[in-house]
Every structure is written in structure tokens, then in C-alpha cells.
Amino acid sequence: MAVTEGWLYLACWLDLATREVVGYAMADHHRAELVVDALDMAHGRADSSPAA
Template identity: 85%
Template sequence: DTKAKPAPDLIGRDFHAERPGIRLAGDITCLPTAGGWLYLACRLDLATREVVGYAMADHHRAELVTDALGMAHGRAHVEPGCVIHSDRGSEYTSARFRDRI
């Protein structure tokens, strides 16, 4: 989406949280395999440092990060107003990701 604007940085390099469910961070890692690239998206709770959501695929489209976020929502107690932090890649600025959060 060429008109997409990145969300503001709400945590300002402060990767701590007072309690679980109020701040999640995530990113995508590219892993070379014999069958081609594997993309792994993770969601980490900044209070516990636990991986609360992840997804793997042979692409890095928006569904990859929304699937990881969905797992995090199902596995962890994510509070209303939880800050979801990531880089400013196209997956995270997509309409699909914004609709999900």
C-alpha cells in the first residue's frame, strides 16, 4: 500500500513492560532451507520475554504477521490498549495488519 503511513513509535526504545499483556514486540526472520526461504514472524511479550505468538510461511506477506498476532491473542492475556511494536516494514503498515490490531 503506497499510501500507508507507519504507526508512531509508542515505546521509544523502552523494551520493558510492568506486566504481561500490555506491550508486545515482533519481527520477521528469514531462514534459508533446502526447500527455499522460510519466513518466521514472532510476537514477544515484553514483560515475560515469552514468545506468545508465531507463524511460518514461504512468504512474508501481511498474513504472516497477522497469523502470529492471532496466536498471541489466543495464547496470552492481551489487554485492551496493548502496544504492538514492530519495525516499519510493509507487512506492518498494511491495511490487513491495521485491521487486525
């Protein structure tokens, strides 16, 4: 994605059962840190109860 100040990269984690985005991160680089940040967000939103 091009923005006025350069490139913006997006990493997102999807819940395949519900097709919901459960974590995402944006940065001006595409290093592993970007993906780890998205995973951390997804982990923080995790619901421990099983889906009905």
C-alpha cells in the first residue's frame, strides 16, 4: 500500500472458523517484528471458552 510518506505494511491474523480478524499490525517495514506484533494482539484477544 503506498501512502504519501512511503510504504505501509499490514500483517493480520484471521480466525478461520469465524473469518474474523483477531490481530493486526501496521509498520513501515516488513520484518518479522510486524508479524509478531500482530500475533501478540491476537493472543491478547483470545477467548479461552470453546465456540458453541
